[in-house]
Amino acid sequence: MTQNATFYHAGCPVCLSAEQGLAHALNPADYAVEIVHLGEAPHRIAEAEAAGVASVPALVIGGQPFHINFGASLADVKGSV
16 A cells, blocks of 8 residues: 655755655655655645654655754745745
């Protein structure tokens, strides 16, 4: 059964590296990964916050946020859009 996963990022080098190294490495038979660039989709910041995302890059699977390295706080992302 495929689980939905959402990878939130802001386009910074740390975020893009995590996207390539982690989000694209998940087996598509197990995870349907949606990539959300919050700089290009600022209307989704509230969604990320509601999912528990505090910094990006972050991967949310099954309602559980997993923060990967540290690119920027969500407050910083909100301030830049």
